[in-house]
Amino acid sequence: MIIIEKLTKVYGEVRAVKKLNLEVYSGEIFGFLGPNGAGKTTTLRILTTLTKPTSGCVWIKGFDVITQPLQVKGEFGVVQQHLSLDRELTVWENMELHARLHHIGGVERRRRIAELLDYVELSQYANQIVENLSGGMKRRLMIARALIHRPKLLFLDEPTVGLDAQTRRRLWELIRRMNLDGATVFLTTHYIEEAEALCHRVGIIYQGQLIALGSPLELRQQVGMTTVETLSDNKDPDYHYFSDRAAATAYVQSLPPEVKTITTRDSNLEDVFVELTGRKVGDD
Ligand SMILES: Nc1ncnc2c1ncn2[C@@H]1O[C@H](COP(=O)(O)OP(=O)(O)O)[C@@H](O)[C@H]1O
Ligand SMILES: [Mg+2]
Numbered sequence: 044m045i046i047i048e049k050l051t052k053v054y055g056e057v058r059a060v061k062k063l064n065l066e067v068y069s070g071e072i073f074g075f076l077g078p079n080g081a082g083k084t085t086t087l088r089i090l091t092t093l094t095k096p097t098s099g100c101v102w103i104k105g106f107d108v109i110t111q112p113l114q115v116k117g118e119f120g121v122v123q124q125h126l127s128l129d130r131e132l133t134v135w136e137n138m139e140l141h142a143r144l145h146h147i148g149g150v151e152r153r154r155r156i157a158e159l160l161d162y163v164e165l166s167q168y169a170n171q172i173v174e175n176l177s178g179g180m181k182r183r184l185m186i187a188r189a190l191i192h193r194p195k196l197l198f199l200d201e202p203t204v205g206l207d208a209q210t211r212r213r214l215w216e217l218i219r220r221m222n223l224d225g226a227t228v229f230l231t232t233h234y235i236e237e238a239e240a241l242c243h244r245v246g247i248i249y250q251g252q253l254i255a256l257g258s259p260l261e262l263r264q265q266v267g268m269t270t271v272e273t274l275s276d277n278k279d280p281d282y283h284y285f286s287d288r289a290a291a292t293a294y295v296q297s298l299p300p301e302v303k304t305i306t307t308r309d310s311n312l313e314d315v316f317v318e319l320t321g322r323k324v325g326d327d
């Protein structure tokens with residue numbers, strides 16, 4: 044679905060994306076996971092033709108993003124990180140504006156808007172002014188809007204940022220449903236849990252570079268499936284990784300008494316990130 048080769052973007056002194064190579068497969072939910080400033084939005088903006096790369100190539104469904112932007116635009120829908128709805132218009136009017144931009148007219152327009160509002164469970168709010176909607180509803184409206192031309196590829200930039208846990212889970216359900224209905228999804232996130240729960244494959248991006256790639260399980264296996272956290276006086280916890288529980292238990296039993304707090308647990312993508320970078324995803 045997407046092929047990225049040696050993609051680089053430089054802003055003055057800042058190298059936002061460095062020689063990124065990546066393929067996104069048709070039918071998957073792909074997660075681009077990384078901390079703030081890692082280069083996620085820059086990459087997504089290049090893939091969606093909004094920003095020109097400094098060098099490198101991108102193809103979407105075989106179309107060259109740089110030389111064939113018009114063809115490429117017809118293939119995907121995109122939901123930007125920041126809310127970009129017309130707040131003074133109603134839900135329906137926002138959909139209608141977008142449909143007109145895509146030259147979808149007449150009965151077909153009404154039919155698609157009704158269908159999509161139903162899909163994202165906003166039908167009953169069709170005549171509400173957008174300003175009065177909750178954050179989760181606005182996100183769902185942006186998703187419905189991005190689907191108006193029936194793209195088979197959807198880009199979502201930090202789709203659940205700022206939403207409460209329950210609303211986030213509801214959006215995950217919607218993303219899973221779209222994927223089951225045939226859409227390939229490329230999303231960015233700095234939430235470990237989101238990448239782990241939602242994505243078939245995850246690429247970890249750090250300082251503009253892809254530092255790990257695989258399914259959540261494959262990535263956890265790379266660092267070790269079991270993590271032991273130890274704490275010695277007033278220091279930050281130390282993390283130790285083991286292939287399984289037995290190896291972790293043997294290690295814990297060998298520890299001297301001054302090592303105080305010990306937690307043995309399943310490894311997660313945070314551990315993968317810590318192991319590869321020496322810091323946490325949430326740190327700025
Ligand atoms: N338009 C721009 N001009 C200058 N620097 C930028 C611009 N956009 C992004 N950057 C810089 O590029 C880096 C990557 O940013 P971004 O892609 O927004 O990261 P993320 O989405 O992962 O938080 C950051 O250091 C950011 O400050
Ligand atoms: Mg961003």
